[in-house]
Amino acid sequence: MSFLIQVDYIEAGTFAYKTLTAFGPTLVDAQTLMTAKAAATVGTPVQAISTEYLTGSQLTPFVTVGSGLWSDAEFEFSKVVNGELIVKTKKLENVGVGITDAQNPDLIDLSNAAVILLGTDFRDGDGQGGYATSEAHWVN
Amino acid sequence: MTTLYQYTATVIEPDTTRPSRYAGSANTDAEAQAELVSELAIVRGTIKSVSRTKPEDITPYVFHAQTNYSDAVLVLSIISGLKLVKKTLPLQNISTAYKSSANPRRLNIQNADLVAIASAFFTRAGVTGWVIRSGRWTK
Numbered sequence: 001m002s003f004l005i006q007v008d009y010i011e012a013g014t015f016a017y018k019t020l021t022a023f024g025p026t027l028v029d030a031q032t033l034m035t036a037k038a039a040a041t042v043g044t045p046v047q048a049i050s051t052e053y054l055t056g057s058q059l060t061p062f063v064t065v066g067s068g069l070w071s072d073a074e075f076e077f078s079k080v081v082n083g084e085l086i087v088k089t090k091k092l093e094n095v096g097v098g099i100t101d102a103q104n105p106d107l108i109d110l111s112n113a114a115v116i117l118l119g120t121d122f123r124d125g126d127g128q129g130g131y132a133t134s135e136a137h138w139v140n
Numbered sequence: 141m142t143t144l145y146q147y148t149a150t151v152i153e154p155d156t157t158r159p160s161r162y163a164g165s166a167n168t169d170a171e172a173q174a175e176l177v178s179e180l181a182i183v184r185g186t187i188k189s190v191s192r193t194k195p196e197d198i199t200p201y202v203f204h205a206q207t208n209y210s211d212a213v214l215v216l217s218i219i220s221g222l223k224l225v226k227k228t229l230p231l232q233n234i235s236t237a238y239k240s241s242a243n244p245r246r247l248n249i250q251n252a253d254l255v256a257i258a259s260a261f262f263t264r265a266g267v268t269g270w271v272i273r274s275g276r277w278t279k
Binding site for chain 1: 144149151153154160162164165166168171172174176177178179180181182183184185186191192193194195196197198200201203206207208209231232234238253254256259261262264
């Protein structure tokens with residue numbers, strides 16, 4: 001397991017955004033290095049994030065479907081906000097072709113439970129949800 | 141609102157072994173994880189790695205108060221068996237207060253701030269115990 005901390009900061013004088021990084025085998029190790037690096041760096045910190053590389057039992061929820069053919073697909077997610085239709089698209093590679101629409105092989109079955117869940121769990125660039133899968137097709 | 145929670149997976153495509161990346165980003169940890177889980181549920185392949193990114197408190201990270209700065213490199217070293225191992229650590233925008241009084245093109249490698257960086261440094265393999273061998277300004 002390992003941790004990476006990144007602190008975005010504004011460079012003094014130029015106002016350019018820069019990123020300071022620190023790596024460690026534990027979060028505390030990475031934080032200690034970041035504290036030391038920051039103390040030597042001139043600038044104004046604006047945001048900090050940490051990335052943990054998951055291992056072992058932490059990986060349990062993340063599974064892909066087993067065998068069979070696959071292709072790339074594009075999904076359309078939509079919702080209505082204040083009477084306005086908001087549409088977002090997302091392309092996914094190597095999607096199992098088992099979710100193909102029975103009537104049209106170019107399309108994806110929108111009644112498939114996994115496809116419905118994909119829309120339910122989708123979050124846009126602002127982190128907002130409330131979308132439903134409204135269209136999906138194969139792209140190659 | 142800023143999205144700071146993100147789960148990212150690298151998946152190896154069957155047969156070709158080509159890597160593809162998938163991600164879920166949201167305002168909460170659970171929502172970001174759910175987005176990635178639902179994506180992977182329809183994807184073929186073998187998961188190579190998964191990472192979780194979340195916000196850190198920036199308050200503990202106090203930057204140097206001086207306004208003059210420049211880029212530099214520290215050369216770190218460690219004794220491994222009978223071998224001297226060296227590693228170059230680039231540093232951006234560090235205070236020019238670390239200039240060596242004896243040689244302005246070099247850093248004062250006795251300075252406590254610089255020593256603290258070397259002491260806290262880890263390699264990807266988790267190797268620690270590095271000391272500063274030399275330091276110089278790069279521009």
